[in-house]
Amino acid sequence: xxxxxxxxxxxVFGATAVGGAIAVVLTQNVVRMAFWxxxxxxxxxxxxxxxxxxxxGTAQLLIYVGGTLVLLIFxxxxxxxxxxxxxxxxxxxxxxSGVAGGLLLTLILITACQxxxxxxxxxxxxxxxxxxxNATADGNTTRxxxxxxxxxxPDKDLGRPPTDHLSPGYLLPFEIVxxxxxxxxxxxxxxxxxxxxxx
Amino acid sequence: MQPVGLxxxxxxxxxxxxxxxxxxxxxxxxxxxxxxxxxxxNGANLNFVAFARYTKLGLDGQVISLFVIVLAAAEAxxxxxxxxxxxxxxxxxxxxxxxxxxx
Numbered sequence: 001x002x003x004x005x006x007x008x009x010x011x012v013f014g015a016t017a018v019g020g021a022i023a024v025v026l027t028q029n030v031v032r033m034a035f036w037x038x039x040x041x042x043x044x045x046x047x048x049x050x051x052x053x054x055x056x057g058t059a060q061l062l063i064y065v066g067g068t069l070v071l072l073i074f075x076x077x078x079x080x081x082x083x084x085x086x087x088x089x090x091x092x093x094x095x096x097s098g099v100a101g102g103l104l105l106t107l108i109l110i111t112a113c114q115x116x117x118x119x120x121x122x123x124x125x126x127x128x129x130x131x132x133x134n135a136t137a138d139g140n141t142t143r144x145x146x147x148x149x150x151x152x153x154p155d156k157d158l159g160r161p162p163t164d165h166l167s168p169g170y171l172l173p174f175e176i177v178x179x180x181x182x183x184x185x186x187x188x189x190x191x192x193x194x195x196x197x198x199x
Numbered sequence: 200m201q202p203v204g205l206x207x208x209x210x211x212x213x214x215x216x217x218x219x220x221x222x223x224x225x226x227x228x229x230x231x232x233x234x235x236x237x238x239x240x241n242g243a244n245l246n247f248v249a250f251a252r253y254t255k256l257g258l259d260g261q262v263i264s265l266f267v268i269v270l271a272a273a274e275a276x277x278x279x280x281x282x283x284x285x286x287x288x289x290x291x292x293x294x295x296x297x298x299x300x301x302x
Contacts, residue, residue, distance in 0.1 A: 007203055014211050021218035021238055030228050037234050040215070044241050047211065051252040056261050056268075060244075063268050068237065068275045075230050075279040079292045087227045087293055094225060101221035108213040117205045122254040141261060148262050156257055170262050177269055184273040191280035 010050050016043035028088060030080055034073050041065050055142045149174045208249035215242035229282045229292050233275060240271045 020040025027033045041064050048057035117123050144155040151169030215238050222235030244264045251260025286292050 010203060010207070014207065018211055018214050021215045024234055024238065025218050025222050025225070030230055033231055033234055037237065040238070041241060044215075044245060047208070047245060048248055051208070051248050053248045053252070053261050053264075056244075056248055056264050059265055059268055063272050064237075064241075068272050071275050071279055072230060072233060072237075075233070075282055078283060079230065079286045089225050089227055097221050097225045100224075101217050104220065105213065105217040108217065109210055112209040112213055113206055117253065122256065123205075124253065124255045141258065144258050145261060145265070148258055173266065177266055181269055181273050184277050188276040188280040191277070192283050 013043045013046035205253040212242040212245040229294050
């Protein structure tokens with residue numbers, strides 16, 4: 001019991017994320033599915049915060065819960081007219097997919113729990129902020145992440161003995177993904193614009 | 200908050216992944232299939248961030264998870280544009296009705 005109380009926020013966020021995901025699968029009404037998905041993704045942001053990933057958690061809240069889900073709900077509003085709010089799947093499909101999903105879940109859980117992560121050489125209980133100038137494990141990741149996106153890795157390279165190679169940064173993937181996002185949004189606006197029907 | 204083991208996060212991520220896969224497989228509403236994709240991407244993201252926290256690999260996992268979030272936003276935008284076009288042409292959102300290319 002004291003274990004549960006000690007990890008209270010983690011238990012709440014984890015249970016909400018898992019319960020929301022299961023409710024998304026079980027609900028047939030697409031509007032309620034969107035609501036459960038908001039709950040699940042918001043709890044996932046809490047899990048990110050508990051993993052010292054403050055910037056990723058904030059980005060999850062801003063982009064996913066604030067952006068992607070608004071898009072999804074617009075999609076629901078524009079397409080859910082009358083009979084299409086809930087399209088039932090057949091019972092046989094549900095049983096088959098339930099069996100397959102249960103088997104896949106068992107496989108994944110057994111595989112993940114079989115590994116003794118504590119005894120692997122890369123395991124580090126102290127965690128992500130244990131190296132570099134930003135030594136406190138208070139989840140202060142924004143500045144190192146910005147450096148990594150600009151191609152410099154002071155979080156890895158500072159304090160190391162001088163070598164002839166530096167740790168890789170992410171400048172080129174960052175540029176590619178930003179141009180990709182621009183092109184995709186222009187393309188989405190082009191696809192979704194109202195066309196004049198040829199009568 | 201006290202750190203717990205890596206396995207807790209891996210199990211949560213596994214459950215989310217399986218929920219997303221089942222959602223993609225069973226939902227006949229195209230928007231529901233999209234929600235399944237979001238669940239799968241979030242499960243994978245949780246794995247990346249958890250391994251960044253519990254290993255010596257540093258911030259690379261968080262960088263990758265940010266890329267995944269951005270690509271998921273792009274994917275949702277383009278997929279919703281396609282779904283709206285499909286709805287305008289067929290007056291339904293049931294993915295089982297999209298069978299014009301069926302041989």
